[in-house]
Amino acid sequence: MDILVSGAGMAGLSAAVNLGTRGHRVTIVERSTHFRVNGSPIDIRGDALGIAERMGLLERIRDRRVDMTEQSQFIDGDGNVVVRVPVEEAGDSADDLEIAREDLARILADALPADARVLFQDSVDAIADDGDGVGVGVGVGVRFVSGRAERYDLVIGADGLHSAVRRLVFGPERDFNHHLGYYAAIADMPGEEPRADRVNPIYNYPGHLAGIVRYNDTTLAIFMFRSDPIDYDHHDLDAQKDILAEAFAGHTEWRIPDLLAAARADPELYFDSASQIRMPSWHRGRVVLVGDAAHAASGLSGRGTSLAFTGTHILAEELDRSGGDHLAAFERYEERQRPYVDFAQHSVHGGADLIVPATWEAIRARNERVLASAGSRPAGA
Ligand SMILES: Cc1cc2nc3c(=O)[nH]c(=O)nc-3n(C[C@H](O)[C@H](O)[C@H](O)COP(=O)(O)OP(=O)(O)OC[C@H]3O[C@@H](n4cnc5c(N)ncnc54)[C@H](O)[C@@H]3O)c2cc1C
Structure with missing residues (x-):
């Protein structure tokens, strides 16, 4: 045919x-x-x-599988580690290849x-x-x-x-389209030194996440933010960059300005709603x-x-x-x-509450839950 x-x-x-x-x-x-x-x-x-x-x-x-043994860390606005996420919760397995x-x-x-x-x-x-x-x-x-x-x-x-x-x-x-209540963006961060300690930092403030993911020689800036559906042209990259910048406007904690600059400069920025069809x-x-x-x-x-x-x-x-x-x-x-x-x-139910908690209280409760789970250690322990 x-x-x-x-x-x-x-x-x-x-x-x-x-x-x-x-x-x-x-x-x-x-x-x-x-x-x-x-x-x-x-x-x-x-x-x-x-x-x-x-x-x-x-x-x-x-x-070509990616070695995802990097450890994620929830950090505070100054970049200090608050909680380390156990590797076994983040890595792949015999039933899961990452590429x-x-x-x-x-x-x-x-x-x-x-x-x-x-x-x-x-x-x-x-x-x-x-x-x-x-x-x-x-x-x-x-x-x-x-x-x-x-x-x-x-x-x-x-x-x-x-x-x-x-x-x-x-x-x-x-x-x-069933909007799940938030948006995600991923930008390339060329020129970042690969880190020997293989750690991916994640910073949350209410309804927002900014983080860095490293694999092979690549460093990515990742963003998520809670929002009602936004009306924009899905093929207009500049409009998407503006929405992202506005969502994080006024926040200079940790490396947010660097991450936003990477998103602004990336000609292939990925930006979309978390949605189900x-x-x-x-x-x-x-x-x-x-x-x-x-x-x-x-x-x-x-x-x-x-x-x-x-x-x-x-x-x-x-x-x-x-x-x-x-x-x-x-x-x-x-x-x-x-x-x-x-x-x-x-399988996605409740996932946003873990990754992008809506309030400071929910962020603290999430951190305590992760801290209490096996293998997790407080900063410096
Ligand atoms: C650039 C990009 C980056 C992504 N990054 C992530 C990520 O980091 N994390 C994640 O969870 N998911 C990501 N996704 C979504 C993920 O790839 C999909 O959920 C999954 O792989 C299923 O893929 P798909 O081929 O059905 O859809 P998609 O991966 O969305 O591919 C659709 C393809 O169709 C093309 N296309 C769109 N409209 C038209 C049209 N009118 N005519 C012709 N072609 C068209 C697009 O350019 C694209 O190549 C990304 C998608 C894209 C396109």
Whole structure:
């Protein structure tokens, strides 16, 4: 089949690899000028590890795994350590591999079949689905923002939380987006010396978090802040930088000004709401959604990429099994993927209270809880 995949994130690349290696002709359209590879390291967990193995990628992923034995420390406004987070709560395990986004994107891109087409700097603008039948002329007509017009047997929306395919085929984002009450940003901090003590400091004041994460030779500034939904253009990076600066305005404690300067300077800043996409169905006609476009669980779940892996693998497998009956395949895909999604989406409950407590009292209570837990030591102990 001729299949269009909208979005070249982890879900889009994984869909293209799974479908392309099964003999489908795949075109990927990516809005950006390049594969977007920034952001903090990502986890591959549970059944997604088995899928990476079946895709023939597990060894390469293991070779590039990030050593996450760094210890997180909650610090005060002067940078003094208040609580050390036990390493076993922060590290990975046999059931969980952590890898840099850029490495996983490269591994997936290298695994694309030679005839896969990648169209950068373009996006779907209109989708006309001719229905579920078979035969000459039946398929999906797609017009791109560039003016290009093409026909496909199937269209896969893998274009993330703010999916264009979802908007065009299923309706406006507000019908499906459940805001979890805060925003997150991640910026590169080039020029930071890697620290030998392998410690990641995290500073909280009510409703806010600013911190530093280090892995390999990379240093990242991370931010979270509680907020009601903010109306802004998701493709306007300067607007996102302004929102972030305003959220932390007037705060010069610890290294907040340095971190904000790094965010301002980063041409690839990651900024988004913590949101979940909840939909009663992920397919309509010949169009199907995968990854965050279908079922974002939010960064707090740590399972976005694992969900992208399981979903795209199941989808490709079911298309094979159904012998081209895409409706039967889409239904089986939903049935098999749904339990993974439900688990991941439910797993985030209470996470924000731990990471971004709303009051000083809640920050102190959180610190005491962590202090009381096994392996934690007060500063200097
Ligand atoms: C740059 C970036 C950094 C991230 N960093 C983190 C992080 O640090 N922590 C975390 O928890 N999660 C992060 N995420 C989200 C995380 O990658 C996903 O939850 C998970 O990997 C599932 O990926 P996805 O492919 O479904 O969605 P995404 O990773 O969001 O990928 C969607 C892709 O589609 C492209 N796209 C969007 N709209 C269109 C369009 N209209 N037409 C064509 N292409 C389009 C985007 O440029 C992107 O490449 C990040 C996402 C991105 C894009």
